[in-house]
Amino acid sequence: MTxxxxxxxxxxxxxxxxxxxxxxxxxxxxxxxxxxxxxxxxKKATALxxxxxxHLERITMKMPYYVxxxxxxxxxxxxxxxxxxxxxxxxxxxxxxxxGQLTNELADGIADIRSEEVVTxxxx
Numbered sequence: 001m002t003x004x005x006x007x008x009x010x011x012x013x014x015x016x017x018x019x020x021x022x023x024x025x026x027x028x029x030x031x032x033x034x035x036x037x038x039x040x041x042x043k044k045a046t047a048l049x050x051x052x053x054x055h056l057e058r059i060t061m062k063m064p065y066y067v068x069x070x071x072x073x074x075x076x077x078x079x080x081x082x083x084x085x086x087x088x089x090x091x092x093x094x095x096x097x098x099x100g101q102l103t104n105e106l107a108d109g110i111a112d113i114r115s116e117e118v119v120t121x122x123x124x
Contacts, residue, residue, distance in 0.1 A: 007117040015049035015056040022047035029096035
């Protein structure tokens with residue numbers, strides 16, 4: 001059985017590792033779906049773990065604002081010399097989350113760690 005300090009450290013380690021996995025998959029999904037991006041600002045996407053009371057509360061994904069409209073609606077606009085262009089909607093977030101595999105991995109890890117914590121707090 002692990003102590004309270006051990007579960008806190010395990011949860012922080014898991015949170016940081018999963019945030020790193022989310023960050024890598026988010027950047028690769030943006031690179032796959034947005035091939036004609038002139039600036040490198042779309043590569044500034046990141047994922048950060050947030051803790052409250054020594055427990056992982058969430059993993060926050062940050063990316064430039066223009067990724068979200070492309071995610072849902074696509075873009076219709078004109079380029080230089082009145083050439084119309086269309087970008088179809090992409091599924092960046094689902095590609096980044098790999099259709100739920102990363103979230104399932106995170107949920108399983110958190111469940112294992114917190115179940116050990118519950119068992120250690122039970123007094124018979």
